[in-house]
Structure formats: structure tokens, C-alpha cells
Amino acid sequence: MKTIRTFDELLERRYGKIGTSKRTEFEINAKAFAIGEIIKEERRLANMTQDELAEKTGTKKSFISRIENGHSDIQLSTLFKLLELGLGRKVSLIIE
Template identity: 70%
Template sequence: MDTKNKNIKTFAQHLDKRYGIKGTKERTEFEIKAKSFAIGELIKEERKLAQMTQEQLAQKIGARKSFISRIENGHSDIQLSTLYKLIEFGLGRKINLTIQ
């Protein structure tokens, strides 16, 4: 093996070092934040595909623009009922959940 590659770590090893191994409090908190961010990105993309502004989506579901912004940026926990309202009523899409 080439000596300059000895210190290369996998992404999983990097996460273990930075956030702790799976199952630890720190790692669990990181994974929850990562999922929240991913859901926000999905909502943002669907909103843009629907050619809606954050303000328009907020008005459609009876919320404030700042709430939509916090969700899209992964800075707000979202209840399942709110997620349903956002996707089904706000964006006219369907939710399909898969548990693995």
C-alpha cells in the first residue's frame, strides 16, 4: 500500500471520530439533525418544483414564512401532522413512508 494513503479514513470512520460511534448520545443527536436537514431539503425542492415561494406555501397551510424557512433549513422539529399538511395540502403531493 502506498504510504501516503495510510491516513485516509472512510466517511464512517470520520463520523465515528467526530460524533461518536452509533448508539451514543452525540451520534444519535447528529443523525436526528441530519434527517431533519434532509427533510427540509426535500420540502424546499418540492416547493420550488411547484413554483411557490415560502410565503405562498405558508399562506396555503396557515403558517408563517419564517416557519417554512426554519423547516427548510433544518432548524425546526416538525410534527407529523404538519409534515402531512405541508406535503399533501400545501404542495399537492403524497407522502410515502418506508421503515427499514
């Protein structure tokens, strides 16, 4: 068995090569998790609870929780609403 030396090698062994359906699904889930972590951190920096953010943006606390834990897809309009309206942050997207 080949020794794993890099994170990319680990991902390839566990999820397959880039472009395979299993690897693509992993990468999508990883990005959803990262977005949730960003929202959670910005909410904490704003000294807001999930309840307060939900009330300010017209959503539910359970929805905020699911997003922050990477368990819910989020539409771009909702992302902008949570970060810009709810937390007073500016969102910029970069497509490479």
C-alpha cells in the first residue's frame, strides 16, 4: 500500500480523481461547509445569536443552524441577505 504524503493524495484515495462524481460531491459539500463557517464566524464577530440573525433577515433559527453546520444548500440571494443585510458585511465573488 502506497504511503500518503499529501492532502491531495488522501483526497484522491478517499474520493477519487478530480472530475469523478464522488470527488465532485465531496468538493461541493466542503464548500458548503466553508460558507457555513464563514457565516458563523461573521455572526460571532457581530455578537449576534442565531435567533437575532434569523429575526433580522426574516428566516428561522433552524435554517441558520443548518447553514452554519453545512447541512443546507444556500441560494446566493440568501447568502447576500444573511451577510449584507443581517451582518452588515460586503460579499464579493471571484470566479477563476
